[in-house]
Amino acid sequence: MQKEELIQKFNELGIEDMAEVTELNELRGDFINLEYNLPSGQRIKLWDDSKLYYGAEICKKNSERCYGLAADDRYLLVCEYGDGGSDAEIVLLKRL
Template sequence: MNGGRIKMTKSICGVDCTKCELSNTCNGCTETKGRPFGSECIVALCLKDGENALCEFKKNLIAAFNELNIQDMELVTNLNALKGSFINIKYPLPNGQLVKFWDDNKIYFGNQLHKKDSDRCYGIVADEKYLLVAEYGEYGSNAEVIVFKRWR
């Protein structure tokens, strides 16, 4: 037991929970039926329809990101399962208001790609409905939304 929590050892997607830095705050995806932090996990959602469904979803999502043809963005070849709180930075709207687009407790697919010939990065994030490409500096500074759209 860990502060009243059961130590998780098996995940739905095969991640070794004993090596995860979030294991002390996670309620376990198997135990919560794919809602380890109280919100949905995109991996668990896909796996409800089998491993092939997960592979197909990721393949289609990677293609959707690459079809955006964003200049200076590396080709997307891989997506990682990421907790919303890791990727949920604030973005300025045209009126100056700062907003977050994602649920801190949901698990999304995403990655960070370096912008060619720059010290800035592209952050890509998606769930089953929306995808986002943002450009930002170190630690998410000076974030700018490049694309936010419905993809399916």
């Protein structure tokens, strides 16, 4: 999927407190691959550390936390986290 299409798809999600996405960058999986807690208590990583993904960091409005965006040709991920990726939470994971 083209970068412009992914930008459009992120903007169509309508996530509250997330500014409009205007740019995505190519990022290595090991850079964006945060660990997330599942309701079961298990911690998982979603991306392949050796692949490239489109991604961005967008400051959450009226908050010290950020949204992290990541996408490949199969999935869109929006997560929220604190400084340095701390306390990462999945906001949305959508299959394309």
